[in-house]
Amino acid sequence: MDYMSIANSPLMWLACGLCVALVIFQAALFVRKSLIAGKKLGITNEQIKSAVKSSATGSIGPSLVILAGMISLLVAMGGPVSWFRLSYIGAVAYELMAAGFGAEAVGVTLGSPEMNATAFACGLWVMTLGSIGWVLFTGLATHKLDKFRNVLAGGRKEMLPVVSAGAMCGAFSYLSLDRVVLFNSQTYAAIAGFVIMAIFTAYNQKANKKWIREWSFCISMFLGMAVSIPFI
Amino acid sequence: MENQDLYYEKDFLPSIVRWGRGTNLLGVLFAFIPPLVCTAVYGIWPGWGPIFAGFVMQASVSGVFWFVEPISYFNVLGIPGTYMSFLSGNIGNLRLPATVAAQQAAKVEAGTGEGTVIATIGVAVSIIVNVLFLTIGVVLGAPILSLLPANVITVLNNLLPALFGAMLAQQFVPHPKIGTVAIILAGGMLLLMKYGFLAFLPGSPSYAVIIVAVFGTILIGRKITESELKKAGSAEK
Numbered sequence: 407m408d409y410m411s412i413a414n415s416p417l418m419w420l421a422c423g424l425c426v427a428l429v430i431f432q433a434a435l436f437v438r439k440s441l442i443a444g445k446k447l448g449i450t451n452e453q454i455k456s457a458v459k460s461s462a463t464g465s466i467g468p469s470l471v472i473l474a475g476m477i478s479l480l481v482a483m484g485g486p487v488s489w490f491r492l493s494y495i496g497a498v499a500y501e502l503m504a505a506g507f508g509a510e511a512v513g514v515t516l517g518s519p520e521m522n523a524t525a526f527a528c529g530l531w532v533m534t535l536g537s538i539g540w541v542l543f544t545g546l547a548t549h550k551l552d553k554f555r556n557v558l559a560g561g562r563k564e565m566l567p568v569v570s571a572g573a574m575c576g577a578f579s580y581l582s583l584d585r586v587v588l589f590n591s592q593t594y595a596a597i598a599g600f601v602i603m604a605i606f607t608a609y610n611q612k613a614n615k616k617w618i619r620e621w622s623f624c625i626s627m628f629l630g631m632a633v634s635i636p637f638i
Numbered sequence: 639m640e641n642q643d644l645y646y647e648k649d650f651l652p653s654i655v656r657w658g659r660g661t662n663l664l665g666v667l668f669a670f671i672p673p674l675v676c677t678a679v680y681g682i683w684p685g686w687g688p689i690f691a692g693f694v695m696q697a698s699v700s701g702v703f704w705f706v707e708p709i710s711y712f713n714v715l716g717i718p719g720t721y722m723s724f725l726s727g728n729i730g731n732l733r734l735p736a737t738v739a740a741q742q743a744a745k746v747e748a749g750t751g752e753g754t755v756i757a758t759i760g761v762a763v764s765i766i767v768n769v770l771f772l773t774i775g776v777v778l779g780a781p782i783l784s785l786l787p788a789n790v791i792t793v794l795n796n797l798l799p800a801l802f803g804a805m806l807a808q809q810f811v812p813h814p815k816i817g818t819v820a821i822i823l824a825g826g827m828l829l830l831m832k833y834g835f836l837a838f839l840p841g842s843p844s845y846a847v848i849i850v851a852v853f854g855t856i857l858i859g860r861k862i863t864e865s866e867l868k869k870a871g872s873a874e875k
Contacts, residue, residue, distance in 0.1 A: 412680050421675040425668045426769060429726045432661040433762040436654065436718045440758040443650040447751050453744035455839040460743030461760040462735040465767035467685045467797050468732040472768065473772045473775045473783070474791050480780035487672060489776040491768045496727045497668065500866045505695050510691035512684050528684035528692055535689070535726075536696030538666045539704030544724040545662030549655045551712040551720065555749075558713075558856050570749030570815075571809065572856035573713030576740070578806040579824035580689060580851040581730055584844070585799035595796035599803030600810075606810040616743075623804055625740045630800025635793060 409523035422490030430491055456620055463624040472498045479505065482517035487530060495537040508532035511542025591637035599630030646751045651717060658721030665725045702845040710852040713763070714738070716754035722761045728768065734803055736764030742808060816859040823858075824851035 412418065444454065475498035479488040483505055491501045503517075508529030509516040516529065559565035584602065585592040606622040677683050711729060712720050715737055723733040737748075740760025746752040775783060810817035827847040830836050836843035 409682075412676065412682070415673055415680075417679060419673065421672045422648075423809075424671055425665075428661065428665055428668050429722075429765060430769065432657075432665075432725060432764045433722055435657060435661075436722060436758050437762045439650060439653060439657075440718065440755045443646055444752070444755040446645045447750055447755060449744070449746070449755060449873065454747070455755070456743035457740035457756050457759050458763055462739040462767055464739035465732060465764040467801060468728070468764075469768045469771040471731065471794055471797055472728060473771050474794050476775050477780055477783045477786075480783070484671040484679055485776045485779070489772050490672060492728070492772050493765070494727055495665070495725060496729065497731060499702065500727075503699065507695040508684075508692040511688035511695070518678065523680075523682045524684050527673065527676045527682040528688050530676055531654050531684065531689045532692035532696055534669045534673050535693045536700055538669055539697075539701065539725075540707065540724045541662045541665045541669070542699055544706050544720055545659050545707050547708070548658060548662075548712070548720045551709060552651075552717055554709070558853075558860075560860065561847060565860055566749040567747045567865065568860055569856050570713045570747065570753070571813050572815055572820070572859035573710065573852050574748060574809045575806070575813060575820035575859070576824065576852035576855035577714065577730075577734070577848070578802060578809055579817075579820040580828075580848050581734075582799065582802035582806045583821065583824045583828050584784070584847075585802060587825075592796055592799040595799040596803035599800030600680055600807040601803075603804035603807035604811055607808050611731070611811070616734070618742045619745065622694060623735065623742070623801070626804035626807075627797055627801035630803060631793060631797045634796045634800070636679075638792060638796070 409521070409526045410484055412523060413487060413526055418484070418486040422486040426493050440457035447618075456616065460620040460623065463621060464627075465561050467624065467627045475499070475502065478502060478517060482509075482521060483526065483529060487533075491533055495541050496533070500537065501533060504533040504536045505529035591634045594637045595630050598633035599626050602626040602629050643751070654718045654721070656720065662721055662725055702841060706845045706848055707772070713852075713856075714748050716748070716755070716757045716850050718754065719757035719761045720756070723783060724759075724764050726768075731798055732764050732768060733761050735805060736760045738805055738808065783844055813859075815862055819858045819862075820851060820855040823854045827851060 472492055476488050476492055479501055506516040509525040512525050513530050514520050514525035555569060559569045582596045585596045603626040606618055610618045707729060708720060708724060714734060715723050719737055723729050737757045737760040741748055741753055741755050744756045746756045826849050831843055831847055836846055839846055
């Protein structure tokens with residue numbers, strides 16, 4: 407039997423659907439709790455609306471990239487698994503690698519004509535086993551990370567935003583310079599994204615325009631990408 | 639004001655931790671359902687040997703990141719955002735940008751109560767958008783998605799670098815000193831890695847780059863801010 411009929415069976419859809427449902431359930435629950443807490447902290451509806459708009463427009467680009475990565479996963483692992491794995495623990499690069507290692511372990515190249523049910527199953531097991539570390543660790547340790555953050559702030563509450571600013575500058579420097587040191591068209595994309603957003607941010611420190619706060623990420627990433635096209 | 643902070647600290651966060659721990663540990667169990675269906679219902683069992691071999695290969699790449707990523711990104715995502723982001727995955731390339739975009743639009747600072755609440759909303763919205771796109775993708779299927787011209791996909795590869803650059807700029811402009819420290823640390827470590835000077839570390843040493851960039855910047859940034867506060871304090875006197 408062709409393994410794709412198993413990979414795309416209604417039962418696989420159900421099994422994978424349960425996992426996606428858990429992600430959505432948790433998100434809905436946390437949003438409800440956050441809205442209540444937000445009211446008490448004095449967050450206005452206007453702020454919530456702005457946040458929703460900005461994160462929605464900011465998520466479109468990255469989701470397109472994930473969708474492009476989905477193509478090779480669809481061919482090798484079928485619909486349900488691709489759909490579930492890309493909305494669950496891990497990331498688009500991780501999933502392809504894990505499925506590949508799984509198939510390789512039974513001597514098959516992922517997505518090749520030799521791809522069979524055993525390679526599919528092994529890929530699926532490796533995808534799960536290789537990814538649970540992230541959820542297990544966050545499930546058990548997230549509340550302790552908060553204490554660690556206080557240690558980083560030297561026990562001073564007014565230093566917490568400095569810790570966050572340092573963490574963000576550090577993380578985003580790593581993520582963007584990782585692409586800059588490739589010294590190819592991605593270098594131009596990263597620098598262009600930086601320059602465009604720097605202009606928006608500097609201008610908006612005084613102007614304080616709502617549309618800039620909501621749209622600047624979306625505009626910067628697509629414009630930055632466009633600038634790099636001649637260098638590809 | 640006291641009362642409101644009290645609700646956040648004493649009611650909101652403990653309940654998030656309770657539910658977050660529960661849902662994420664449930665997430666560990668749920669992750670096994672699809673492979674179990676494959677093995678128990680359809681009877682396909684690759685054997686312990688290959689599964690273990692595949693797992694070891696994968697763990698040697700990802701193992702360090704199970705710890706490094708949550709610890710490094712926690713300060714941006716906050717408690718609820720961390721539970722949600724690591725259950726749903728795609729952190730650096732989707733959850734972080736969505737969080738930062740939401741916080742910027744709502745004019746709240748990461749690391750504060752307001753920042754944490756808005757981060758939750760940012761991550762949740764990104765989950766909805768992502769699942770929506772994936773659902774459309776899976777309905778269209780590989781044959782139709784493959785019709786996308788190859789150069790569109792090549793161009794899309796440059797979207798994330800531009801986004802990462804933008805995220806850095808959004809932090810750099812209001813914090814130029816901390817940003818400069820971060821660029822020097824991350825850039826220096828990346829160049830060391832690129833030219834093989836970190837090869838003594840096991841595995842792919844990019845985890846060392848993240849750790850030095852994030853925690854080095856936090857510690858040096860704190861020192862800078864502390865000395866600035868001290869200066870401002872003595873000037874007032």
